[in-house]
């Protein structure tokens with residue numbers, strides 16, 4: 072396939088009101104820091120999306136918006152083509168983001184004090200949406216076996232037997248990069264069914280999967296599982312549109328859909344972002360070629376990272392990802408304490424990766440790196456890390 076998109080182009084993002092670039096520089100007081108942390112990309116969205124958003128901007132009147140009629144066709148078509156799952160229009164409910172959706176699901180479908188299971192090390196807001204809503208976090212940690220993370224089903228069964236109301240699955244998994252297999256998803260879903268536990272499947276990374284792996288929506292496994300599963304999807308990660316703050320929640324169970332919608336209305340969060348409807352339609356209708364080239368480019372970055380670490384920083388071991396543009400780095404052999412890692416990373420190397428401990432105590436001694444940047448940016452970040460490590 073011809074390379075149509077220039078992912079090598081470095082687009083300056085400093086002073087663009089960016090969390091990744093500007094907020095980190097401000098908080099760390101390191102203005103020259105290279106940010107390889109928060110999950111957004113240093114690439115522009117597909118040209119068709121930029122065009123659709125620009126057309127909206129040019130109207131100049133930014134009033135309340137409704138989704139275009141083509142919205143469902145675009146979302147449903149994407150799910151069917153890319154993930155082999157046919158969804159019904161009435162199952163689809165709006166959210167102003169996947170994490171707001173999960174928080175509202177916790178509010179709508181569990182009661183204060185209820186136990187909610189997550190699988191750390193995992194995306195930090197999973198802890199927040201449970202704790203900040205006054206529910207109890209139950210941890211079913213993943214297990215690292217021969218360089219690959221797996222679910223601990225025996226522990227999960229014990230946790231579910233002790234009583235839980237909901238399980239929040241990260242599929243594919245951030246930060247460990249697993250794309251769960253049909254067998255794993257079936258076993259997990261069946262355990263949830265058997266113990267009457269609602270399965271909330273965060274599938275925000277589902278489009279970002281490397282060749283040789285296939286994302287399976289948990290709810291597509293069977294009708295019975297679909298009725299016990301709520302799926303959250305979004306264009307935010309796939310097409311780098313996180314700032315538009317929009318997501319879709321797929322809820323086949325009518326009773327749960329009513330409960331979620333009630334909370335969405337109670338919080339008055341049901342109105343779509345002015346730019347998002349057009350962006351979602353453009354992305355899901357025209358974004359496939361761009362996405363495929365994006366994943367080839369990120370694959371190249373992954374190979375670059377893997378080779379570089381092996382040659383120059385062999386004590387840092389990347390956990391091979393199957394999906395997502397994030398890589399979980401095992402830094403335990405560096406033998407540094409958490410404050411030493413911070414000092415090396417922010418002050419000496421002047422790069423920002425995510426600290427593993429923020430993903431749960433299992434993440435201590437790990438870092439998460441974001442590969443969604445031009446190779447030159449990644450290369451500069453790695454050189455800085457290596458140099459600072461040698462100077463220690």
Ligand SMILES: Cc1ncc(COP(=O)(O)O)c(C=O)c1O
Pocket residue numbers: 110167168169170171194241245273275276305307313317318
């Ligand atoms: C697993 C996971 N869920 C949700 C989000 C955030 O989604 P949103 O910005 O739509 O709330 C992220 C962002 O990195 C993520 O990794």
